Amino acid sequence: MKRKNANLPAMLFLFALLILWQIGAMGMNAAYILPSPTQILVRMWELREPLLTAHLPATMLCTGIGLVISVVLGLLLAMLMDASPSAEKMLYPLIVASQTIPTTALAPLFVLWFGYTIWSKVLVTVLITFFPIAMTVFDGFRSVKTDMVDMLQTFGAGRKEIFLKLKLPAALPYFFSAIKMAIPLSVIGAAIGEWLGAQAGLGYFSRRMMTQLDGAGVFAPIVLLSVVAMLAVAAVSWLEKKLITWRGSL
Amino acid sequence: MLRFQNVVFQYDSEEFNIIDGLSFAIAPGEFVSVIGPSGCGKSTIFRLINQLLPCKAGEITVGGERIDGRRGYCGYMPQRDLLFPWRTVHENLRLPMEIRGGISREEMDRRAADTLEHVGLSGWGEKRPDELSGGMRQRAAFARTLLTGSELLLLDEPFSALDFLTRISMQEWLLRQWENDHKTVLFITHDVEEAIFLSSRVLVVEQTPIRRLVSFTVPAPYPRTRACLTAPEMLSLRENLIDMLRREVTV
Numbered sequence: 001m002k003r004k005n006a007n008l009p010a011m012l013f014l015f016a017l018l019i020l021w022q023i024g025a026m027g028m029n030a031a032y033i034l035p036s037p038t039q040i041l042v043r044m045w046e047l048r049e050p051l052l053t054a055h056l057p058a059t060m061l062c063t064g065i066g067l068v069i070s071v072v073l074g075l076l077l078a079m080l081m082d083a084s085p086s087a088e089k090m091l092y093p094l095i096v097a098s099q100t101i102p103t104t105a106l107a108p109l110f111v112l113w114f115g116y117t118i119w120s121k122v123l124v125t126v127l128i129t130f131f132p133i134a135m136t137v138f139d140g141f142r143s144v145k146t147d148m149v150d151m152l153q154t155f156g157a158g159r160k161e162i163f164l165k166l167k168l169p170a171a172l173p174y175f176f177s178a179i180k181m182a183i184p185l186s187v188i189g190a191a192i193g194e195w196l197g198a199q200a201g202l203g204y205f206s207r208r209m210m211t212q213l214d215g216a217g218v219f220a221p222i223v224l225l226s227v228v229a230m231l232a233v234a235a236v237s238w239l240e241k242k243l244i245t246w247r248g249s250l
Numbered sequence: 251m252l253r254f255q256n257v258v259f260q261y262d263s264e265e266f267n268i269i270d271g272l273s274f275a276i277a278p279g280e281f282v283s284v285i286g287p288s289g290c291g292k293s294t295i296f297r298l299i300n301q302l303l304p305c306k307a308g309e310i311t312v313g314g315e316r317i318d319g320r321r322g323y324c325g326y327m328p329q330r331d332l333l334f335p336w337r338t339v340h341e342n343l344r345l346p347m348e349i350r351g352g353i354s355r356e357e358m359d360r361r362a363a364d365t366l367e368h369v370g371l372s373g374w375g376e377k378r379p380d381e382l383s384g385g386m387r388q389r390a391a392f393a394r395t396l397l398t399g400s401e402l403l404l405l406d407e408p409f410s411a412l413d414f415l416t417r418i419s420m421q422e423w424l425l426r427q428w429e430n431d432h433k434t435v436l437f438i439t440h441d442v443e444e445a446i447f448l449s450s451r452v453l454v455v456e457q458t459p460i461r462r463l464v465s466f467t468v469p470a471p472y473p474r475t476r477a478c479l480t481a482p483e484m485l486s487l488r489e490n491l492i493d494m495l496r497r498e499v500t501v
Binding site for chain 2: 145147148150151152153154155156157161165166169170172244245246
């Protein structure tokens with residue numbers, strides 16, 4: 001009950017914005033540029049068949065593969081940098097520098113390399129997503145107090161035990177934060193990839209509607225995409241609450 | 251039980267030996283406090299004993315054998331309780347045994363439960379550390395130190411973060427624990443009264459670099475109560491020690 005009350009102001013504000021949008025769109029009366037929220041909802045309903053059966057699964061597959069690769073890659077990089085200071089010195093600046101590359105601008109190149117296959121989209125997704133995972137999890141490993149490490153050493157623990165018994169559990173909350181950041185990013189990455197060149201997917205669909213001057217049709221897949229991303233983040237948050245009961249008390 | 255022989259240690263960041271040819275010995279079953287002002291190097295002595303720092307010269311023996319390369323010969327209780335928040339109290343107690351290895355799950359659980367009862371925390375095993383009060387957390391941390399199975403316990407200002415009333419009751423509690431099991435205890439503190447009340451002997455860090463520790467035998471028999479602190483010879487020892495420490499601290 002309390003939580004619902006806490007969300008109430010945000011909900012009211014959102015609702016007010018939607019009403020403003022609706023009024024503005026109705027006043028403008030140019031659905032190919034600015035469709036109203038109700039028009040978008042109606043269009044979503046009309047397009048439910050292709051959106052849900054063909055394009056949503058295509059985008060989710062791409063997002064899913066990209067996310068899995070990013071998580072594995074991010075964790076590996078974080079572990080490597082934690083295990084060896086020289087690996088940290090070698091990789092850390094490169095990882096940070098990789099984020100200054102405008103991935104979106106390079107994406108057309110990926111389409112040239114991989115064609116219209118799923119891999120050009122996965123690559124965009126991975127490039128956008130692995131960074132926050134690697135950095136956040138690495139921070140998690142470093143958050144461990146040195147006196148806790150010292151104590152384990154006096155118990156006779158080696159590097160492996162310190163990692164398994166201390167660093168891994170201590171980094172778990174960071175890992176969840178990373179995943180919550182990564183989900184929206186991976187969805188954006190997939191959509192950008194599809195926008196640039198694909199045969200299916202919500203990003204592709206949105207672009208196709210653009211060429212048909214169907215404003216509501218451009219928005220419909222994007223709205224669907226955000227809803228799915230929000231649901232995924234909510235699911236991860238729920239899992240996090242179940243698993244981590246001690247957040248912040250380290 | 252514990253012997254330092256001409257031990258020398260230098261921090262990389264410093265140009266002098268903070269511990270310079272230090273020798274002292276502690277007999278089995280003694281309760282010895284090391285006192286000195288903050289930053290005088292008393293914690294360094296501990297870190298040498300538990301091998302978190304390497305000696306530059308000299309040797310340290312525990313139970314007659316050099317400590318080099320040995321593990322599990324001393325139980326270390328840090329200043330803060332350092333209970334892992336993601337483990338229950340019971341699981342925290344199991345930690346030193348998990349790391350030592352070679353003990354069955356049932357045996358670990360049995361020993362943890364026994365020790366928990368021993369420190370007066372039976373029934374709290376399934377709680378998370380943050381559900382415990384400061385004094386209870388310290389008792390859990392002490393139980394974890396006991397479960398290292400070592401005869402030599404190194405306690406590094408374990409009560410300094412507690413409020414006054416909790417601190418004095420924890421001191422009395424620790425004294426009863428020691429009077430029962432007579433482990434060898436080396437206790438670091440900067441609180442003169444705490445040192446006198448608990449220990450059979452007090453070692454004072456007179457100067458930094460540490461070349462020697464001045465030893466005072468505490469003139470009171472065990473079992474003790476706080477009343478012994480008001481005996482005239484205890485009061486004069488207290489004044490003595492405070493004077494000594496004051497000379498070092500230039501405000």
